[in-house]
């Protein structure tokens with residue numbers, strides 16, 4: 001399986017700053033064999049059409065960070081999966097812990113968003129993961145697998161590359177604290193185990209990413225784990241050279 005590195009810019013960078021970043025990325029990737037991995041950039045909605053042009057032909061796919069659960073209608077401020085597809089988006093992050101925490105997204109809404117993304121033929125990057133208190137209470141696995149099951153219940157995933165799951169322990173996101181290689185493997189392995197129950201024919205080929213303070217200097221160890229098939233990269237992706245370091249570690 002090719003490792004998959006997805007950058008998540010979150011609420012950073014202006015559209016006018018994108019071109020310089022894309023140029024810097026291509027320069028920094030000069031020595032990296034892009035055949036060995038897949039790269040995507042998940043950017044704010046405002047950036048997507050221009051970013052689609054800027055990334056064209058460069059081997060980096062386009063992703064969004066969220067989506068409406070609705071297809072169309074009177075939902076002021078929302079952006080549908082079909083709209084994302086129309087401007088060249090391939091991946092959509094769904095259920096990021098920052099959406100769950102600051103925008104009160106619950107399991108039902110995450111499920112509806114995954115369904116909307118699949119319905120438009122886009123690929124969800126479904127985020128799951130426990131908070132620090134849940135880990136300390138010994139509930140990391142139970143919480144994570146419950147989120148996974150709730151998000152996917154009743155949905156049909158047709159091909160293994162039609163779904164990406166990102167295990168992101170909340171306590172590691174943006175904190176500089178990374179899960180150990182073995183913790184990341186244990187949890188990504190548990191995610192894989194649950195996927196085997198939910199979609200036995202596809203589970204072994206679904207990409208399971210680790211996310212949470214992945215950087216150039218820890219990516220190699222994390223990505224060497226058998227059930228870690230890539231990374232969802234926030235802070236380090238803001239600097240093109242740092243993202244390229246992670247790509248080089250694949």
Ligand code: PGA
Nearest residue numbers: 173174212213233234235
């Ligand atoms: P981080 O973010 O790399 O800054 O920890 C990862 C994420 O939230 O996707």
